[in-house]
Amino acid sequence: MGDTLKVAVVGTGGWAEQHARIFSRRADTELVGVLGRDEGRTRARAERYGSRGFTDLDALLATDPDLVTVCLPNERHFEPTLALLQTGIPLLVEKPLVFELDEADRLLAEAEERDTFFAINFNHRYAEPVVRAKAALDAGELGAPVFATWRFGGEANLGESPHANLIETQCHGFDMLEHLFGPITSVAASMTKKTYGAWSTIAIALEFANDAVGTMLGSYDSSYAYEDSQRVELNGTLGRAVIHDTVRSLTLETAGDEVARVWRAGYFNDEARTFEYTFDRHVDAVLTALRAGDPPPVPARAGRRALALAMAVIESHETVRRVETFGV
Numbered sequence: 001m002g003d004t005l006k007v008a009v010v011g012t013g014g015w016a017e018q019h020a021r022i023f024s025r026r027a028d029t030e031l032v033g034v035l036g037r038d039e040g041r042t043r044a045r046a047e048r049y050g051s052r053g054f055t056d057l058d059a060l061l062a063t064d065p066d067l068v069t070v071c072l073p074n075e076r077h078f079e080p081t082l083a084l085l086q087t088g089i090p091l092l093v094e095k096p097l098v099f100e101l102d103e104a105d106r107l108l109a110e111a112e113e114r115d116t117f118f119a120i121n122f123n124h125r126y127a128e129p130v131v132r133a134k135a136a137l138d139a140g141e142l143g144a145p146v147f148a149t150w151r152f153g154g155e156a157n158l159g160e161s162p163h164a165n166l167i168e169t170q171c172h173g174f175d176m177l178e179h180l181f182g183p184i185t186s187v188a189a190s191m192t193k194k195t196y197g198a199w200s201t202i203a204i205a206l207e208f209a210n211d212a213v214g215t216m217l218g219s220y221d222s223s224y225a226y227e228d229s230q231r232v233e234l235n236g237t238l239g240r241a242v243i244h245d246t247v248r249s250l251t252l253e254t255a256g257d258e259v260a261r262v263w264r265a266g267y268f269n270d271e272a273r274t275f276e277y278t279f280d281r282h283v284d285a286v287l288t289a290l291r292a293g294d295p296p297p298v299p300a301r302a303g304r305r306a307l308a309l310a311m312a313v314i315e316s317h318e319t320v321r322r323v324e325t326f327g328v
């Protein structure tokens with residue numbers, strides 16, 4: 001691995017443009033190639049970021065990348081990721097890991113066998129309000145955790161799975177709540193498919209290992225135009241933290257005190273106010289770990305855990321009972 005890391009991006013869709021942007025603009029990486037299926041579209045994407053387009057995986061790999069990132073449609077992650085893991089090249093993949101636990105296990109086993117660096121992009125962890133809320137929690141400013149709530153909802157991202165919302169969008173919620181509050185030990189779920197036939201809105205009751213409880217409301221029947229499309233509340237015995245729209249603001253309050261402290265990005269601080277740049281921050285951490293020979297800051301196993309929690313939610317709904325999730 002030289003001073004400049006060679007990175008290749010698999011995918012040419014909307015979010016894959018963020019992958020191309022980041023690795024083409026960093027001073028310490030070179031975007032050596034972009035892989036797509038359509039030659040013209042792939043070339044256009046690659047040229048916009050000063051790189052080369054490929055429609056053949058072996059040709060892309062001939063550029064000898066130090067890291068490959070994978071950004072394909074939600075339900076098309078398994079096979080390309082497996083093929084890449086079999087080459088032993090370090091990988092950073094998009095969420096969700098996959099839609100089936102046996103596929104997740106297969107991918108993790110492949111990575112383990114070769115001791116491959118295998119990261120997943122749970123970039124919400126790197127949003128400034130989340131970083132600050134975690135620091136307040138870890139410093140004991142909120143006291144002992146008592147309850148957490150997560151609400152995330154907007155327009156539908158139609159998928160093939162009837163549980164697209166739960167698996168591909170609310171995975172960020174499972175990851176975020178465990179990142180902030182620790183392991184979830186059980187789930188009890190209600191869901192509706194009244195709008196278009198898929199389970200588009202779900203309500204989940206949670207229990208945590210630290211004896212706190214929580215709720216998640218995840219919806220594809222709402223709008224990202226609404227304020228607080230995403231809202232996370234962390235309530236402790238001494239105070240609470242409320243994260244608004246991931247990057248928009250953080251409110252910290254002390255119980256009994258009518259004056260709150262609010263973080264908002266300052267006038268020139270576009271970096272912290274911009275959702276896309278949570279991914280840039282995560283990439284900083286990924287590359288630092290990769291160069292140091294350390295494990296990824298957010299290992300692909302976190303994607304398997306989010307999927308296992310989603311599966312428990314489905315089981316809870318189907319069996320009309322609470323399902324234990326400790327260590328699943």
Ligand SMILES: NC(=O)c1ccc[n+]([C@@H]2O[C@H](COP(=O)([O-])OP(=O)(O)OC[C@H]3O[C@@H](n4cnc5c(N)ncnc54)[C@H](O)[C@@H]3O)[C@@H](O)[C@H]2O)c1
Pocket residue numbers: 010011012013014015016035036037071072073074076080094095096121122123168
């Ligand atoms: N981490 C985040 O904050 C975040 C944000 C948005 C999207 N995402 C994730 O990024 C991924 C891509 O999302 P998107 O919105 O860009 O999707 P998209 O549908 O816009 O793009 C997918 C692209 O992949 C192409 N494609 C399909 N099959 C392919 C194959 N086998 N080989 C190569 N290309 C193929 C499609 O033609 C399309 O251009 C999803 O997993 C999504 O969940 C993550």
